[in-house]
Amino acid sequence: MRNILFVAAACFTLTLVSCRKEPFTEFPDYDKNWLAMEDNPNDPTIHANYQFYQETGIPVFVNDTIGSQKRVDVFGKAYTYYEVLSLSYSLGGIPSGPPPAVQSFTYCNKADVPNALTFLRTEIMPVVKNKIHIPSILLVENMNTNAFGTYSYKGFNTVVIAQISKIPAMSETTKADYKGAILRSMLTNTVLDAKYASILDKFYAVSRKFVSGRDAYGLNAFYLSASYIVGLPAGMPYTYQAIGFLGPDTRITSSAPISTWLDVSMYLEAALVNTDAQFKQKYAAYPNILLKYGYIRQILNDMGINN
Known part of the structure; x- marks a missing residue:
């Protein structure tokens, strides 16, 4: 009997709550597409x-501040929101x-x-x-x-x-x-998209195959020696270019590119700055650079970008 009374009381309470009119809050367009430009003929x-x-x-x-909007926080206080790139x-x-x-x-x-x-x-x-x-x-x-x-x-x-x-x-x-x-x-x-993962794996492997006991990416210049670099033609100096890098990391000059994506970025820019003939002439002495360039060019050609 006690359980029945408890359920009835709970239902009565819910009925009272549901009958109370809740205030309606109309929110501004917080999901506005800030990148959709609007014209101003006077500017x-x-x-x-x-x-x-x-x-x-x-x-x-x-x-870099591309818009602003009046908003109200959870405490009911008005403030101005600024959208920044x-x-x-x-x-x-x-x-x-x-x-x-x-x-x-x-x-x-x-x-x-x-x-x-x-x-x-x-x-x-x-x-x-x-x-x-x-x-x-x-x-x-x-x-x-x-x-x-x-x-x-x-x-x-x-x-x-x-x-x-x-x-x-x-x-x-x-x-x-x-x-x-x-x-x-x-x-x-776009070049780093999963669509090109198999080609990029071959690109990364070119440099990695010459380094023993550690990763070629992030390789300190100290390790550019016969103790760690294997498979280069006899007489070829132990340099980053010899194992297929265009140069050291653009942030840490005593290291090979730390990230695979930076290696790709460096090649991509070089491929876009130079024509195909110019690139091959510039790096003619480095067959591993030309091999990696071929993979980047394969991706660019697939994207319809030829220069």
């Missing part, structure tokens, strides 16, 4: 960037070694944006359009990174392109380096 820079967005589907920004990213999802990072950057002059957009239209978009997804582009002036130089960097949801004021005065050689760096930052994640 020539925004309007030019919006036209590029309409043509390519890629939003272009000149400030994320420049932190571990390429390929592999956080080995010191993570690549933008150490500093400065905003560009809006007057330099038209030349940057022209360069993107004529030099970059014909290579990548309809082949890969580029979430956004951030145009800046000066930039320093710990792994990828001063031209271009792949962040989480943006590709940073620097030194845009210098584009008109660039020599053909500098422009080729600049273009290669931008394309590398745009293409690396």
Whole structure:
């Protein structure tokens, strides 16, 4: 009997609670797509960037803070939320070694944006359009990174392109380096896709087969000796290039590239800076570099990127 009374009381309580009118809270659009550009005909820079967005589907920004929104926290206190492009990213999802990072950057002059957009239209978009997804582009002036130089960097949801004021005065050689760096930052994640895993395994194996007792990746320069390097032709010096690396890690110069993805990035940029003939001539003395280059070229050709 006691159990029946308890159940009845509980049901009565639930009925009272359900009859009480709950306040309705209408939340703002917290899931807004911040990368969807909006036009502003009164701002020539925004309007030019919006036209590029309409043509390519890629939003272009000149400030890493791309929007704001009035919000209310869980305590009912109003605050302003700022959406900021994320420049932190571990390429390929592999956080080995010191993570690549933008150490500093400065905003560009809006007057330099038209030349940057022209360069993107004529030099970059014909290579990548309809082949890969580029979430956004951030145009800046000066930039320093710990792994990828001063031209271009792949962040989480943006590709940073620097030194845009210098584009008109660039020599053909500098422009080729600049273009290669931008394309590398745009293409690396696609090249590292699981689709190409079998080819990349062969790429990594080229250097690994020459190192005994440890991994070729992250190999300290101390181990570049006959005690650890095996299988090289007689008389060939024990160097990173001899075992198939373009050079040491871009962050730790006394080590081979710590990460496989950095090795891929270095090859990718070199392949995009040079024509096929130029690359083969430059590294003619290093058959293992040419072998690894062949695997990168195989991937690029599959993506429809030929240069």
